[in-house]
Amino acid sequence: MDSRMKESLEAIFKPRSVAIVGASNNPRRWGNETMRNMLTGRYRHKLYPINPSEDEVLGVKCYPSLSNVPGKIDLAIIVINASLVPEVIQECIDKKVKGGVVITAGFAELGSEGAKFQRKLAQESKQAGFNFIGPNCLGIWSSEGNVNTVYWDEILPLKGPVSFISQSGTLGEYFAKTAKKFGFGISKFVSCGNQACVNFIDLLEYFGDDPETKVIAGYVEDVGDGRRFLEVASAVTAKKPILIYKAGSTEAAARAARSHTAAIAGNLEFFDAACRQAGVIRWQNFLEMFYMAEALGYQPLPRGNRVAVMSSGGGFCVTAAEACTQLGLELPEMTAEVQTLLREQMQSFAPPPVNPIDCIARKGRDAYIKIIEIVASQDYIDGLIATPGLGRFDRASSAKNMIKHLNYAETIAAVPKKFNKPIILGDENRFSGPAYEIFKRNHIPFFDNPMDCAKAMYGLMKYGEIRNR
Secondary structure, eight states, X not given: OOHHHHHHHHHHXXXXXXXXXXXXXXXXXXXXXXXXXXXXXXXXXXXXXXOTTOXXXXXXXXXXXXXXXXXXXXXXXXXXXXXXXXXXHHHHHHHTOOEEEEOOOOSGGGOHHHHHHHHHHHHHHHHHTOEEEOSSSOEXXXXXXXXXXXXOGGGOOOEEEEEEXXXXXXXXXXXXXXXXXXXXXXXXXXXXXXXSSSXXXXXXXXXXXXXXXXXXXXXXXXXXXXXXXXXXXXXXXTTSOEEEEEOOOSHHHHHHHHHHHOOOOOOHHHHHHHHHHHTOEEOSSHHHHHHHXXXXXXXXXXXXXXXXXXXXXXHHHHHHHHHHHHTTOBOOOOOHHHHHHHHTTBOTTXXXXXXXXXXXXXXXXXXXXXXXXXXXXXXXOOEEEEOOOOOOOOTTSOHHHHHHHHHXXXXXXXXXXXXXXXXXXXXXXXXXXXXXXXXXXXTOOEXXXXXXXXXXXXXXXXXXXXXXX
């Protein structure tokens, strides 16, 4: 990566000082929300609101221009009228600001004149070494730098291993809500907008070297330089997984993309071929991409595609097995010797423990734990999908019984480390409570239906296959 680009991105995601050009006390102004988000996002370094009409913004001393700021500025967040942006960009260059985020719209997405305006601005900025994200974007979230131009209080993400590059700002909200729902954390989110200076591939390359990012997810309308995308993606997938959802596969979607971020949808077949060659996992459902991201962020990679499914519900076994098979995962039958060991943990009338393994007639919760560990110890099983089978916590439960439940949860949560194999849990009735918190503390992916469990396991298997080749 070009040293100037890297310096700009370091300043954007880990700034020691931030100026918000266009910060405002007027709640109807975007600069008010941006300033508020920075404060609620717990930014703790130097923050400089810039507005010639204000003495302070939300209790923070305000300056009339960048040149009046007494110290150095790492990051300038620009949220003003488009006609004023060139003047402010020049001020950034004169002030030697390292990087920027231009949230303002009104550039290439408006047509040819807007595109010409944007190109000239980007060329001057790049030549001066001032690289910015945008324009026409929501900006960024960085858990490492506590930079937040995107999220309000209710959906502030937890810190975690997944970074998301999006050519749409609003999809960042889905990302944060999904992360909260499934209990995984976010390292960074970028709404890259029109990509005048910093483009999708630049961000992909940066996150590829970012130690805080373990999984990269992307929403793409147009990657631009296909050759460079292939080169960068190939280098990154050797170190960490890339998951991509691409829009613009239909004429209506392509038309929307052009008006959204001035994107050219491109040839879908070429894009698919480039993803396959680079080891990028492409997914057709936007939210399901995040199910895979959670699993890839924490779970050990399986050695192959052989899965065991077990549950105290026969319906879960059947539907999970079918979903796994449709995704190309195998369910090898348990050997006769292992079936004998499993039968010892079940009543005489139990269904044959072949795979999937219906544990409805297990001899108790201790037996269920033993069944999981017996299956996990087999060399021909690479990953497990199971329901916890812990029972409910309610006022009728004794303290002694509750403690047993929590101990069972701890034992199941220890399976990935003990056997170096992933486990995905599913049960729609367990999305709350202390046992669920134990699973999430140990980063066990937990979904409310067997189909999503299978998709998460597919993501692990697919990336394991990519790394092995």
